[in-house]
Amino acid sequence: EIVLTQSPGTLSLSPGERATLSCRASQSVSSNYLAWYQQKPGQAPRLLIYGASSRATGIPDRFSGSGSGTDFTLSISGLEPEDFAVYHCQQYTTSPRTFGQGTKLEIK
Amino acid sequence: QVQLQESGPGLVKPSETLSLTCTVSGGSISGYFWTWIRQPPGKGLDWIGFIHFTGSTDYNPSLRSRVTMSVDTSKNQFSLKMSSVTAADTAVYYCARLGFCSGGACLADYWGQGTLVTVSS
Numbered sequence: 540e541i542v543l544t545q546s547p548g549t550l551s552l553s554p555g556e557r558a559t560l561s562c563r564a565s566q567s568v569s570s571n572y573l574a575w576y577q578q579k580p581g582q583a584p585r586l587l588i589y590g591a592s593s594r595a596t597g598i599p600d601r602f603s604g605s606g607s608g609t610d611f612t613l614s615i616s617g618l619e620p621e622d623f624a625v626y627h628c629q630q631y632t633t634s635p636r637t638f639g640q641g642t643k644l645e646i647k
Numbered sequence: 648q649v650q651l652q653e654s655g656p657g658l659v660k661p662s663e664t665l666s667l668t669c670t671v672s673g674g675s676i677s678g679y680f681w682t683w684i685r686q687p688p689g690k691g692l693d694w695i696g697f698i699h700f701t702g703s704t705d706y707n708p709s710l711r712s713r714v715t716m717s718v719d720t721s722k723n724q725f726s727l728k729m730s731s732v733t734a735a736d737t738a739v740y741y742c743a744r745l746g747f748c749s750g751g752a753c754l755a756d757y758w759g760q761g762t763l764v765t766v767s768s
Contacts, residue, residue: 570750572750576692582760583743586754586755589754593749629692631754635696640691641692
């Protein structure tokens with residue numbers, strides 16, 4: 540099983556700043572099958588990034604994903620008020636399709 | 648617009664079986680994989696498994712001995728049963744469609760709103 544570790548657990552930033560979230564895998568994620576989801580309170584997760592760096596339909600270009608192998612990053616430039624949420628990474632290269640524990644992005 | 652709705656008891660006693668159904672509207676269940684994901688209160692997401700509309704399944708090994716998924720194409724529904732539940736199975740349970748496919752692998756594009764299942768006597 541691939542274990543995903545997200546850091547930091549909580550990130551406190553102000554609107555307009557840049558957020559950098561990390562997702563580290565216990566073994567290589569082949570084909571860069573790494574996705575990022577955004578989840579707001581009381582809502583289901585929403586797909587942001589797939590294939591480590593491709594934005595899903597309708598996702599603003601301030602969201603970007605990068606990385607390969609075992610180290611992946613989600614960056615959000617120019618934080619908007621609606622971006623403050625919990626972010627989850629998921630690998631979908633092998634079963635079980637594991638998630639990280641999440642990073643909470645909160646307003647400073 | 649595809650919509651998914653989970654239904655089932657919100658309270659289950661320890662050692663009993665949790666049963667949930669996901670009803671799909673606005674689209675056909677045929678042609679897709681469908682998944683169950685849960686989230687314990689205040690914690691991260693936990694992948695339970697998925698089922699193809701033909702009935703083939705893939706379960707999380709940590710839950711495999713207790714989980715059964717099934718699909719009813721005539722009702723446009725798929726279901727989850729989890730036996731011998733404990734308090735650790737208390738979570739919000741989401742059903743979702745694995746409809747966003749790229750490079751041969753699929754991700755969840757449509758989700759239900761989630762349903763809280765509490766395991767308690």
